[in-house]
Amino acid sequence: MSDITTSTQTYILFELADTTYGISSQVVQQMEMIEQITPVPNTLPFVEGVVFSRGQVIPAINLRVRFGLEKTAYNLRTRLIVIQTNHRTVGVIVDTAREFLALSEDIIQPPPEGMSHLSGRYLAGVATLEKRVVLILNVEELFNDESVAEDFKIKRQQPISEFSTGSMGVGGKRNEKL
Numbered sequence: 001m002s003d004i005t006t007s008t009q010t011y012i013l014f015e016l017a018d019t020t021y022g023i024s025s026q027v028v029q030q031m032e033m034i035e036q037i038t039p040v041p042n043t044l045p046f047v048e049g050v051v052f053s054r055g056q057v058i059p060a061i062n063l064r065v066r067f068g069l070e071k072t073a074y075n076l077r078t079r080l081i082v083i084q085t086n087h088r089t090v091g092v093i094v095d096t097a098r099e100f101l102a103l104s105e106d107i108i109q110p111p112p113e114g115m116s117h118l119s120g121r122y123l124a125g126v127a128t129l130e131k132r133v134v135l136i137l138n139v140e141e142l143f144n145d146e147s148v149a150e151d152f153k154i155k156r157q158q159p160i161s162e163f164s165t166g167s168m169g170v171g172g173k174r175n176e177k178l
Contacts, residue, residue, distance in 0.1 A: 008102045012081065013134060014094040017069050021094075022103070022127065022136045029082040029089065030054070031097050034074050051091050053082055060091045066142070085139045103127055108136055 011022035012031070032053065037060050039049040046065035050057050060080065065071050077096040082089065111123040124138040 006104045006106045008104045010100060010102045011134075011136065013098040013101055014079065014081065015096050015098060016064055016067065016094055020098065020132060020134045022101070022134045023081070023083065023139050025100065027083045027085050027139050029084055031079050031081050033076075034078045034080050034093065048093060051080065053080070053091060056089060058082065058089050058091050060093055061143075062093045064093075064095070083139060085143055088143070090143060101129075103129075103134075 010025040012025050012028050013020055013022050015021070030053070035051070037049045037051055040047065040059075043049075043059075046062050048060040048062050051060045062071060072095070074093075079094050079097040080091045081094060081097060082091050107129075108125040108127045110125055112126070122138050122142045123135055125136040127134040127136060
């Protein structure tokens with residue numbers, strides 16, 4: 001009998017563009033179907049708007065757009081995963097939420113080298129379950145203010161200060177004076 005014990009942590013697994021991701025269930029408050037999203041002008045491209053969830057108005061983040069993937073129409077499988085991280089609550093829009101699963105620490109490997117840019121730095125690890133690969137997200141980094149600002153600057157190839165002055169219109173287009 002071995003004295004070595006491996007700890008396990010529970011994860012919520014979801015899909016984006018046929019890739020399976022996992023986030024710690026400790027940060028998940030609830031999952032729900034997408035109902036009404038109220039658009040908010042002058043927001044970052046991946047912020048779909050705000051939703052009302054359990055007495056709170058929270059931002060709805062399209063994780064496809066956040067990762068630079070093609071935006072798709074919502075369907076009956078689309079889910080909003082409400083998470084609490086970095087002292088804020090956000091709703092994350094995903095293609096589908098698959099399952100609740102306990103993973104032992106010994107099957108989660110560090111992210112592969114060479115994935116440090118953009119989405120790579122959001123990975124806490126990679127788990128292999130039979131023939132399925134699960135990318136474990138670092139949710140704190142994903143919604144860290146500095147990470148959001150840096151990604152927006154990289155994608156736009158312009159200083160972030162230009163986007164935070166209020167002179168930008170909907171969709172990041174500059175407002176023209178009449």
